[in-house]
Ligand SMILES: O=C(O)CCC(=O)C(=O)O
């Protein structure tokens with residue numbers, strides 16, 4: 001974040017859900033207890049804190065880059081806006097997407113920098129970015145992406161083992177050499193001086209495999225399985241918040257949980273401040289089929305066999321899945337609530 005900005009600590013007395021804390025150093029070392037705890041987190045809630053990820057410096061540098069980029073005047077950001085009919089790579093201005101079935105426009109600015117563009121820079125693969133991003137590519141963006149990829153691939157490797165998949169299976173569905181929707185996202189949400197009940201990000205499951213989130217202020221909430229009420233996830237200094245997305249839910253025949261979450265203004269005194277998040281989304285290669293890996297694991301085959309027929313055979317690729325969910329939120333495409341709900345649907349099994 002705009003590292004020098006001081007903000008009030010997360011308040012007492014708000015309904016908060018604790019997450020398991022997973023130690024990345026222990027995971028990398030193959031510690032069996034830690035692996036078991038990660039498995040518990042990934043299958044029960046689908047969210048956990050990650051400590052000792054070793055990327056605090058890269059995260060702070062990314063927040064500074066976000067501040068520099070979003071501070072540009074609109075005429076210097078808009079040329080890098082995402083294209084209406086394609087992916088969300090690039091800059092997104094406030095109001096360019098809708099956040100609910102009523103067609104309410106969003107109030108955040110975002111910048112998505114594609115992993116493919118970061119790795120190939122200065123060759124452009126998907127999109128162009130404002131000059132501060134290019135200038136920071138080698139020193140800031142690429143180191144952040146590399147460390148985030150290492151975390152993701154470590155988690156995917158652990159999941160291979162637990163799911164009974166041949167080693168490297170899940171990473172093989174997100175090979176950096178193949179084009180994918182994997183991306184870094186910076187999000188700036190304004191201070192919440194607007195009507196109560198405002199939402200920054202409506203209830204959703206994440207579209208890809210694994211999400212690694214760094215935030216400073218509260219506002220992220222989860223709907224705990226079987227529960228009715230939204231509970232805050234408290235940001236913890238130096239801890240990332242990780243969660244499972246739709247692709248891992250589908251690949252695993254529903255064993256891993258892609259849990260529904262949303263973002264509302266930060267609680268109490270924190271609401272007066274701008275809210276910044278930095279997210280790294282690992283998503284499968286565009287060509288990867290979104291279906292349960294039943295041939296490679298009896299555990300997955302059994303899980304899929306117990307689910308309603310076809311539930312984990314989506315018939316689409318990861319690229320198509322992503323495009324459907326992303327394009328549904330475009331303000332210029334919004335038609336009506338039913339079309340929105342059908343188009344935005346993820347793997348949630350809870351009612352939105
Ligand atoms: O900003 C946050 O805390 C969460 C963001 C999120 O859920 C998303 O970008 O998918």
Ligand SMILES: [Fe+2]
Pocket residue numbers: 204205206261
């Ligand atoms: Fe999310």
